Amino acid sequence: MAIDVPVRPLLVPGATIGILGSGQLGRMLAMAAARLGVKCHIYAPEPGPAFDVAADFTLASYEDEAALAAFADKVAVVTYEFENVPARAAEVLAAHCPVLPDWNALATSQDRLTEKQFINSLGIATAPFAQVDDAGSLARAVAQIGRPAILKTRRFGYDGKGQTAIRDGSDLAVQFRSLGGVPCILEGLVPFLREISVIAARAADGSFAAFDVCENEHEHHILAATHVPAKVSADTAAQAIHIVHRILDGLKYIGVIAVEMFIVEEQQADGSKRERVIVNEIAPRVHNSGHWTIDGATTSQFEQHIRAICGWPLGSTHRHGRIEMRNLIGEDTNLWRDLMGESGACVHLYGKHEARAGRKMGHVTRILPEE
Ligand code: AMP
Secondary structure, three states: OOOOOOOOOOOOOOOEEEEEOOOHHHHHHHHHHHHOOOEEEEEEOOOOOOHHHOOEEEEOOOOOHHHHHHHHHHOOEEEEOOOOOOHHHHHHHHOOOOEOOOHHHHHHHHOHHHHHHHHHHOOOOEOOEEEEOOHHHHHHHHHHHOOOEEEEEOOOOOOOOOEEEEOOOOOHHHHHHHOOOOOEEEEEOOOOOEEEEEEEEEOOOOOEEEOOOEEEEEEOOEEEEEEEOOOOOHHHHHHHHHHHHHHHHHHOOOEEEEEEEEEEEEEOOOOOEEEEEEEEEEEOOOOHHHOOHHHHEOOOHHHHHHHHHHOOOOOOOOEOOEEEEEEEEHHHHHHHHHHHOOOOEEEEEOOOOOOOOOOEEEEEEEEEOOO
């Protein structure tokens, strides 16, 4: 889809930016924006944690073109806190004001197939994958990729939703139907040593800044903790950041991005071992594994995103110590009083009322002495 983006004026403090989505990422973006004298107007189909801290909000669906147009007319730039924005909504908005990052970045990362094809087109490794449109093509994909493998829906997957493992003896037709019979990809299982992510930003002038590489621990497919710096060699960390720089330049991206990667260890011909970086997925937005930057870096990922979309210089990504960030998921949030009594624990609560299992209620960041 070709969209003519209107000429982008440089924003000044006092401007209002629009954010699609009312979750905690929108909340933390709005709080960072407020610190820089920027107001936020949230647009979402459901109320959420971002509404409590924003200057204004619109409660309407992403299909309501009149509401989208009215919203876009009130803001200087639109950004988003989640990537599943419908194409038509992005098109309507872009006719009224700049949408950053642009539709190209959004479209590329909304679909696991186009995302992996784009990454491979830059010469960057991903898990082996094959397109799956029906049970027949799943059988062919399994013959090509082998077992075990992971079948993932091409669109709308998050926190392990829209995925199923294909093992020896799995009934392929049943597995395909269990994901709703929608277009999928089959991915080879990567025998990873670690999972890492790089949070980085690219500004309108092409300048680039990355935070130190994060190492992520998942439980039940949900991020449980992030440790920074990741326990990888300096060479591997540089390789990971270089990969993200190429992805951002390839997308002509403006804003903060998160790229999740696997580290695998490969045996060399001489018997030595070497770390290799494989890209798992791109999130074209601020990311849970970057929450530590609020307390642990000179500029937070949220402020960095605001700076980038306003056309301002990127801030320093300097890290203040060794970092441990833990999510407060579901009932973990009941620990809030103990955590607040813990010296040095930086507690963040998202103001969600119901602590449902698997729901991200807050996080706590600890800044520890460097090892
Ligand atoms: P995703 O939604 O693609 O990020 O997957 C969620 C989690 O599932 C990842 O963080 C990994 O722990 C695991 N996972 C996903 N894809 C693969 C893969 N191809 N090989 C091994 N583990 C995977």
